[in-house]
Amino acid sequence: MNKRQLLVIGNGMVGQRFLEELVELEHDFEVTVFCEESRPAYDRVQLSAWFSGATADDLALGSVEFFEQHGISFLCSEAVVAIDRGARVVTGSNGTQYSYDALVLATGSYPFVPPIEGSDREACHVYRTIDDLVAIKASADTSRRGVVVGGGLLGLEAAKALKDLGLETHVIEFAPRLMAMQLDASGGEMLRSKISALGVTVHTGKATQRIEDGSSHRHRLVFAEGELETDLVLFSAGIRPRDQLARECGLEIGERGGVVVDNQCRTSDPAIFAIGEVALWQNRIYGLVAPGYDMARKLAAQLCGDLTAAFTGADMSTKLKLLGVEVGSIGMAQGGAPEYRVCSIEDAGSGVYKKLVLSEDGKRLVGAVLVGDTSDYDALLQYVLNALELPESPISLIAPASGEKPMLGVDALPASAQICSCNNVSKGEICSAISAGCTTIGALKKETRASSTCGGCATLVKQVLDAELKSQGIEINNDLCEHFAYTRQGLYHLVRVHGIRSFAELLSQHGHGKGCDICKPAVASILASCWNDYVLDPRHVGLQDTNDNFLANLQKDGSYSVVPRVPGGEITPTKLLVLAQVAQKYDLYTKITGGQRIDLFGARVDQLPAIWRDLVDAGFESGHAYGKSLRTVKSCVGSSWCRYGVQDSVSMAIYVEERYRGLRSPHKLKMAVSGCTRECAEAQSKDVGIIATEQGWNLYVCGNGGMRPRHAELFASDLDDQTLIRYIDRLLMFYIQTADRLQRTSVWRDNMEGGLAYLQDVIINDVLGIADELESQMQSVIDTYVCEWKRTIEDPVALKRFRPFLNDDQPDEQIVYVRERGQKRPARADEKSPADVLETV
Amino acid sequence: MQNSTQWVEIGALDDLIPGTGAAVRVEGKQIAVFRTDDGLFALDNRDPFSDANVLSRGLTGDIAGRLVVASPVYKQHFCLKTGECLEDDQQKVQSYPVVERDGRVFVAAVGEA
Numbered sequence: 033m034n035k036r037q038l039l040v041i042g043n044g045m046v047g048q049r050f051l052e053e054l055v056e057l058e059h060d061f062e063v064t065v066f067c068e069e070s071r072p073a074y075d076r077v078q079l080s081a082w083f084s085g086a087t088a089d090d091l092a093l094g095s096v097e098f099f100e101q102h103g104i105s106f107l108c109s110e111a112v113v114a115i116d117r118g119a120r121v122v123t124g125s126n127g128t129q130y131s132y133d134a135l136v137l138a139t140g141s142y143p144f145v146p147p148i149e150g151s152d153r154e155a156c157h158v159y160r161t162i163d164d165l166v167a168i169k170a171s172a173d174t175s176r177r178g179v180v181v182g183g184g185l186l187g188l189e190a191a192k193a194l195k196d197l198g199l200e201t202h203v204i205e206f207a208p209r210l211m212a213m214q215l216d217a218s219g220g221e222m223l224r225s226k227i228s229a230l231g232v233t234v235h236t237g238k239a240t241q242r243i244e245d246g247s248s249h250r251h252r253l254v255f256a257e258g259e260l261e262t263d264l265v266l267f268s269a270g271i272r273p274r275d276q277l278a279r280e281c282g283l284e285i286g287e288r289g290g291v292v293v294d295n296q297c298r299t300s301d302p303a304i305f306a307i308g309e310v311a312l313w314q315n316r317i318y319g320l321v322a323p324g325y326d327m328a329r330k331l332a333a334q335l336c337g338d339l340t341a342a343f344t345g346a347d348m349s350t351k352l353k354l355l356g357v358e359v360g361s362i363g364m365a366q367g368g369a370p371e372y373r374v375c376s377i378e379d380a381g382s383g384v385y386k387k388l389v390l391s392e393d394g395k396r397l398v399g400a401v402l403v404g405d406t407s408d409y410d411a412l413l414q415y416v417l418n419a420l421e422l423p424e425s426p427i428s429l430i431a432p433a434s435g436e437k438p439m440l441g442v443d444a445l446p447a448s449a450q451i452c453s454c455n456n457v458s459k460g461e462i463c464s465a466i467s468a469g470c471t472t473i474g475a476l477k478k479e480t481r482a483s484s485t486c487g488g489c490a491t492l493v494k495q496v497l498d499a500e501l502k503s504q505g506i507e508i509n510n511d512l513c514e515h516f517a518y519t520r521q522g523l524y525h526l527v528r529v530h531g532i533r534s535f536a537e538l539l540s541q542h543g544h545g546k547g548c549d550i551c552k553p554a555v556a557s558i559l560a561s562c563w564n565d566y567v568l569d570p571r572h573v574g575l576q577d578t579n580d581n582f583l584a585n586l587q588k589d590g591s592y593s594v595v596p597r598v599p600g601g602e603i604t605p606t607k608l609l610v611l612a613q614v615a616q617k618y619d620l621y622t623k624i625t626g627g628q629r630i631d632l633f634g635a636r637v638d639q640l641p642a643i644w645r646d647l648v649d650a651g652f653e654s655g656h657a658y659g660k661s662l663r664t665v666k667s668c669v670g671s672s673w674c675r676y677g678v679q680d681s682v683s684m685a686i687y688v689e690e691r692y693r694g695l696r697s698p699h700k701l702k703m704a705v706s707g708c709t710r711e712c713a714e715a716q717s718k719d720v721g722i723i724a725t726e727q728g729w730n731l732y733v734c735g736n737g738g739m740r741p742r743h744a745e746l747f748a749s750d751l752d753d754q755t756l757i758r759y760i761d762r763l764l765m766f767y768i769q770t771a772d773r774l775q776r777t778s779v780w781r782d783n784m785e786g787g788l789a790y791l792q793d794v795i796i797n798d799v800l801g802i803a804d805e806l807e808s809q810m811q812s813v814i815d816t817y818v819c820e821w822k823r824t825i826e827d828p829v830a831l832k833r834f835r836p837f838l839n840d841d842q843p844d845e846q847i848v849y850v851r852e853r854g855q856k857r858p859a860r861a862d863e864k865s866p867a868d869v870l871e872t873v
Numbered sequence: 874m875q876n877s878t879q880w881v882e883i884g885a886l887d888d889l890i891p892g893t894g895a896a897v898r899v900e901g902k903q904i905a906v907f908r909t910d911d912g913l914f915a916l917d918n919r920d921p922f923s924d925a926n927v928l929s930r931g932l933t934g935d936i937a938g939r940l941v942v943a944s945p946v947y948k949q950h951f952c953l954k955t956g957e958c959l960e961d962d963q964q965k966v967q968s969y970p971v972v973e974r975d976g977r978v979f980v981a982a983v984g985e986a
């Protein structure tokens with residue numbers, strides 16, 4: 033028996049997702065796909081990433097292997113030009129005919145170009161495909177100014193691209209405000225002022241009438257009132273469904289375009305279906321990918337016999353970052369019906385605008401607008417989607433972070449609550465996957481697809497996982513890894529109490545298996561904190577994490593960076609000169625870091641010893657930029673020079689940096705010392721922050737920059753030098769003893785039962801009676817400090833590992849550099865073709 | 874197949890610190906050789922996720938019973954025996970035969986698929 037023929041027209045995001053859903057099910061179709069573009073489906077949502085270096089491969093969703101593996105015929109660069117419904121035959125652009133039993137239209141949409149005279153001039157573009165981007169980039173190379181016509185979501189994204197390409201950027205919007213579809217008037221205004229502040233000029237209420245030759249730029253745009261010259265024009269004035277084929281073969285089409293479909297995604301011909309941006313469902317076109325994915329899933333299920341599968345509409349809420357400004361729009365953002373009640377806050381200072389649209393009785397949320405800060409988005413969306421009852425005073429949900437915000441616990445969500453909107457995964461589905469054994473985020477992602485597209489729901493998914501594990505009585509496993517049934521703290525005590533000096537010893541007495549890249553570095557760090565042995569000792573070298581392994585930071589191309597210590601950021605001109613000479617001698621990319629020192633990049637592993645020999649000879653030491661250990665102690669210039677300084681912050685910073693250099697800890701440690709309350713060293717964002725007072729020093733602890741910033745807390749005031757140092761000794765050693773692997777002091781402190789008061793009790797009041805022990809353990813680490821690089825360049829055994837190859841001294845020929853702004857940088861893959869290589873090291 | 878294998882001597886066993894890897898060049902190929910308690914293993918030195926030649930600098934160990942090396946760049950695990958990637962079954966590196974004779978180590982640059 034012949035298999036039934038299924039033809040899919042279009043291999044865009046939705047067409048591809050349809051195929052992926054289909055092959056997951058038992059189906060008996062012979063599938064053929066027409067792909068008009070010159071490459072299989074790619075991620076259009078992330079299209080702009082192409083400008084920041086993502087390649088077409090990075091964006092790829094479909095692949096030739098996928099089609100081969102599933103026996104799908106993939107016709108690349110072949111469009112369908114006609115459908116004969118009577119004969120059930122389509123004609124491809126090269127004339128071949130294909131018959132079908134079922135036909136899926138997934139032709140998406142095209143960018144609408146307003147009928148303006150001159151819109152087809154050179155350097156006038158749209159923003160939809162990778163080919164469009166290639167063309168835009170080429171035009172940008174010969175342009176100084178670019179104009180985006182259209183101030184909607186895509187227009188602003190396009191504006192960002194033009195800005196990143198270095199053009200003076202303007203946005204022209206016909207409507208009186210930006211993002212008219214999603215935002216209300218105040219939100220649009222706030223967005224406009226934020227975007228203007230970023231250097232993009234916004235013109236609203238302007239209708240372009242024609243484009244003609246410019247005098248100082250390539251084109252002149254002529255408006256009803258006024259004109260603007262530009263070299264490049266990008267149209268982003270909305271999208272139109274690609275319904276041409278459907279029109280020509282007589283399928284029912286909506287008044288304003290789009291192929292009419294029912295809940296089964298079926299068109300007016302029962303053998304033809306439409307999904308994605310070409311489909312018109314209940315008179316709506318969804319210009320987002322998530323509803324298209326939902327259609328794809330439902331249609332695949334239906335074609336495989338699940339007659340209950342139906343598309344029943346989708347939520348159009350969105351959260352995004354436009355030109356660095358966070359914007360969110362949920363549900364009935366515009367308010368609309370007069371019976372809705374509205375409350376909002378607006379802070380022009382910080383550029384934050386938030387609005388809630390409430391139901392008539394004020395009990396439910398029906399919509400929201402967020403500009404400048406979308407941290408409340410997830411919670412608000414859940415209130416809308418699940419019609420949850422609002423707290424007493426709804427405004428508290430969007431109040432500034434200082435106020436007490438009622439927390440929306442994931443427990444409050446019903447099983448039907450949608451957690452991942454990209455992939456339509458409900459809380460219930462996540463919970464059943466957890467019951468079925470998916471107890472890690474990775475496993476959940478694989479099983480349910482939750483959080484695998486935009487990632488916006490990751491926090492929520494994790495919360496559901498944790499809550500569910502807890503409620504199902506599944507113990508949250510705190511074992512370090514499969515080789516040790518202990519926490520890091522447990523292992524620390526075993527090492528300390530039993531005087532264990534090597535991984536092999538610890539593994540044979542308290543673990544099983546051979547170890548892995550989790551436990552080996554963790555144990556190496558514990559051994560170093562306790563005994564401070566040389567980390568490249570043959571007993572320890574195989575345990576060290578990547579960077580410790582070669583005492584340098586690994587870069588994306590396999591080369592390393594070199595960071596000498598510059599205590600407190602103070603450096604003599606002579607030493608500065610040495611850094612310059614070393615950088616020149618080895619041709620290293622040189623950059624001033626955020627930690628007040630200098631990073632030299634692009635050293636091959638075989639060059640590291642020679643570079644460090646030069647540096648050590650000039651009096652430099654390892655900066656431990658590679659270690660989970662003390663990084664830098666930042667300082668301000670302090671009382672020696674500054675007219676406000678009340679203490680010598682530089683001397684204190686150097687003292688502290690030299691005291692704790694080389695101290696291995698659960699995660700990296702950063703400190704800073706400021707000479708007065710103006711706090712120029714930003715000590716309140718550090719693990720240990722010291723701020724001078726008239727009487728001495730204020731000590732702040734457990735601050736963090738990075739991914740989850742946390743202000744440090746005032747721990748003790750007006751300390752003299754000795755007390756200050758004593759407290760820091762104790763605090764750091766207590767952290768080293770009790771923290772989890774890779775836990776910064778901020779998270780350690782947040783998880784500490786009893787909070788700051790308990791920590792003060794242990795460190796200041798010594799309620800555990802361990803203060804002396806902590807101090808003496810710290811003293812022994814300080815007493816045994818040696819510069820690892822000084823030691824390494826004198827150790828022939830350790831040096832052996834820095835050879836490029838065991839059997840060959842020719843360096844890796846695939847490390848290739850190009851020049852940019854007078855320095856080298858790693859060549860990107862597309863630059864590695866021989867013609868472009870300016871230099872091979 | 875076995876007969877045509879070209880073994881290339883790459884150095885002494887003692888040059889490899891137990892529990893670590895080292896890069897070698899065999900017939901123009903960059904190969905990572907690992908010395909573990911379970912013997913010697915050889916894989917491509919190129920990490921397919923970063924395109925950098927660094928696998929020899931990864932940490933070795935075992936995950937759910939399989940001997941692995943973790944890429945030092947983005948930390949995916951590769952089976953030391955087969956070169957398969959544990960996190961992504963679309964990715965694989967080549968593994969190569971490696972033996973020790975009288976304290977010397979030999980690698981053959983023929984792929985063991």
Ligand code: SRM
Pocket residue numbers: 585586587593594595623624625626627628629630631657663664700702717718735736737738739740776
């Ligand atoms: C070089 C530098 C950026 C720069 O060009 O200025 C840098 C570069 C790196 N940082 Fe950083 N960070 C640098 C200052 C910072 C700062 C600012 C500071 O220290 O004042 C922060 C925020 C402050 C903080 O940590 O609290 C910072 C927060 C991070 C984080 C996030 C940590 C967190 O707790 O959220 C990571 C990732 C991690 O550690 O897991 C990171 C990781 C990295 C790594 C190691 C990423 C990696 O694994 O390859 C980068 C490699 C360094 C290299 O190859 O030499 N870097 N990084 C800065 C080096 C400072 C120095 O002299 O040592």
Ligand SMILES: Cc1cc2nc3c(=O)[nH]c(=O)nc-3n(C[C@H](O)[C@H](O)[C@H](O)COP(=O)(O)OP(=O)(O)OC[C@H]3O[C@@H](n4cnc5c(N)ncnc54)[C@H](O)[C@@H]3O)c2cc1C
Pocket residue numbers: 041042043044045046047048066067068069076077078079080110111112113138139140141159160161186189274277307308309310318319320321322324352
């Ligand atoms: C720059 C940009 C940013 C975006 N950002 C977001 C976002 O943040 N969030 C979001 O949800 N959505 C976003 N979108 C929208 C999202 O990309 C679309 O919703 C999604 O791609 C629609 O998928 P589709 O398969 O229906 O259409 P498409 O992805 O356009 O695919 C249709 C394909 O069919 C092909 N085709 C058309 N006619 C034929 C024919 N006759 N024969 C053969 N092939 C044909 C086309 O060439 C095309 O490849 C963005 C879009 C763009 C352009």
Ligand code: SF4
Pocket residue numbers: none
């Ligand atoms: S922020 Fe830090 S970690 Fe991220 S790319 Fe820059 S240097 Fe690397």
Ligand code: FES
Pocket residue numbers: 451452453454455482483484485486487488489490
């Ligand atoms: S919401 Fe985008 S991945 Fe879940």
